[in-house]
Amino acid sequence: MEPIKVQSEGGLNVTLTIRLLMHGKVQTHEFKLKGETVKKMREDSGARINISEGNCPERIVTITGPTDAIFKAFAMIAYKFEEDIINSMSNSPATSKPPVTLRLVVPASQCGSLIGKGGSKIKEMRESTGAQVQVAGDMLPNSTERAVTISGAPEAIIQCVKQICVVLLESPPKGATIPYRPKPASTPVIFSGGQVRADPLGASTANLSLLLQHQPLPVSVAPAAGLDASNQASTHELTIPNDLIGCIIGRQGTKINEIRQMSGAQIKIANAMEGSSERQITITGTPANISLAQYLINARSEIMRGGM
Numbered sequence: 001m002e003p004i005k006v007q008s009e010g011g012l013n014v015t016l017t018i019r020l021l022m023h024g025k026v027q028t029h030e031f032k033l034k035g036e037t038v039k040k041m042r043e044d045s046g047a048r049i050n051i052s053e054g055n056c057p058e059r060i061v062t063i064t065g066p067t068d069a070i071f072k073a074f075a076m077i078a079y080k081f082e083e084d085i086i087n088s089m090s091n092s093p094a095t096s097k098p099p100v101t102l103r104l105v106v107p108a109s110q111c112g113s114l115i116g117k118g119g120s121k122i123k124e125m126r127e128s129t130g131a132q133v134q135v136a137g138d139m140l141p142n143s144t145e146r147a148v149t150i151s152g153a154p155e156a157i158i159q160c161v162k163q164i165c166v167v168l169l170e171s172p173p174k175g176a177t178i179p180y181r182p183k184p185a186s187t188p189v190i191f192s193g194g195q196v197r198a199d200p201l202g203a204s205t206a207n208l209s210l211l212l213q214h215q216p217l218p219v220s221v222a223p224a225a226g227l228d229a230s231n232q233a234s235t236h237e238l239t240i241p242n243d244l245i246g247c248i249i250g251r252q253g254t255k256i257n258e259i260r261q262m263s264g265a266q267i268k269i270a271n272a273m274e275g276s277s278e279r280q281i282t283i284t285g286t287p288a289n290i291s292l293a294q295y296l297i298n299a300r301s302e303i304m305r306g307g308m
Contacts, residue, residue, distance in 0.1 A: 016165065018070055019105040019146060020061040020077070021180075022051075024267050037080060045072035049129065058182040060105070067165060074161050076103070078154035081206065099132070100157055104148040106168070109295075111135050112302035113144050113171035125163050131156035133164075142262075143180035143300060174302070175295035236290045239278040244301050245269065248281075263293035 038204065042049050047065035063073050081100045088096060108113070115122050115135055126131050131152035139146055150160050240248060249256045260267050265285035272279060281295045 014169065015064065015066055016070065016169070017062060017064040018161075019179075020063070020073075021103040021105050021182075022059045022061055023057065041073055041076045041080075045069050045076060047073040049073060052182065056182040061182075070165070071158060071162060075154065075158050078157045082154050096160055099151045101149060101151040102157060104150065104161075104164070105140065105145050106135075106148050107173040107177040108139055108144050108146050108299040109174040109177070109302060110168055110171055111148070113167050114148065121167065121282070125160055129156045129159040129163065131160040133160060139258075140180040142178070144176070144178045144215065144262075144296065147179045175298065176292065185290055193251055234287065234290065236283045236294065237262060238281050238283070238294065238297070240281055240297070240301065242272065242277055242279060245279045248297055248300050259296045259300070263289050263290040263296060265293040267297075 030112050038049050038051065041047075044066070047063050047069035050062045052060040052062075061077075063070055065073070081102070085098060085100065113121065114133075116124070122133050122135065125131070131150050131151070134149045134150070136147040148164070149165075150157050152160070247255070249261075250258070256267060256269070263285070265283050268282045268284075270280040270282070280296065283290050284291070
């Protein structure tokens, strides 16, 4: 397969969605209302831009369109944030201008590709664009997504976003993606026992996770699609290399407990066998529980492989 290239003109003949995570009512209020900022950005870029509603400390900004429209919208957002920083400095004793910082929301299964073997890809992005890029080690609450933080001058951020899009288009998400939604506790995605409800909100937000829009089934709904097919418990076994087992268990068992809680499955890790380079993991639960647990374990493994 030939690598996908992002061109400065003409772009890619694909439509994609990028999600930005914003903190605080002040930031989203200014971004939303000052001079009808979002309306102008929509018109000038050709991208669809929406800001999530609700009384949450965080908001999701969803940007959808062809790649050229996405990059134009990102450029406008980056320059708008820089303008806000400069304006805020006029009433501040600070002398050095802080960098523009944006946070993307990316499926955990794609983060390994962003990091690259031994951190090679993320290092290449930093060096070629001048932007600082950091991939969060933990998933966002009640989701299988991670935050990717980009800091720097607007020009550096724009170039970095282009490179990130290329990587994500070349390495689509694996398995099910549960998108991060900063919603009140009254509308949870994951319930006790690991059950996933395909609520109306789930259907409308299923395509908001940096996924190509031509996929036949939104992957975030995939665990729920087969939820009622069978509730009978079964067992699945898989093997994991010894050098990855520590990252799956986590410090004092934090990671494996997180996977148990999110999936609702029982997970047992066998003791190390003398002379064996692998450990056996036994997963017990409904088919949906097992599928989600297996995905979360594989996603964790991919992240650590990318960082080696």
